[in-house]
Amino acid sequence: MTTDAANERRTVHYSGRVQGVGFRYAARATAGGYEVTGSVQNLDDGRVRMVVEGQKDEIERFLAAVAERMSGYIRNVEMHRSSANGEFTGFSIEH
DSSP: OOOOOTTEEEEEEESSSSSHHHSHHHHHHTTSSEEEEEEEETTTTSSSEHHHHHHHHHHHHHHHHHHTTTTTTEEEEEEEEEEOOOOOOOOOEOO
């Protein structure tokens, strides 16, 4: 995927029972079906942070799919939008 002005970046923090339930692996598997790049990782405070880059509509479809797949575990979502910087070549789990 190329980075251009139409691409954006979302940093999303999920809270709830989002660690120890396969959230990161589900997000990575879901990302395979979308034209997005990024990473997902557990945070020390019990939240999960996901950074995703791509076209706005594709990001929104991907985030909706993650939310649907993990809906029983997510209690709150905080999202920040910014410009894509092209740092990712795929979608990975960070440790």
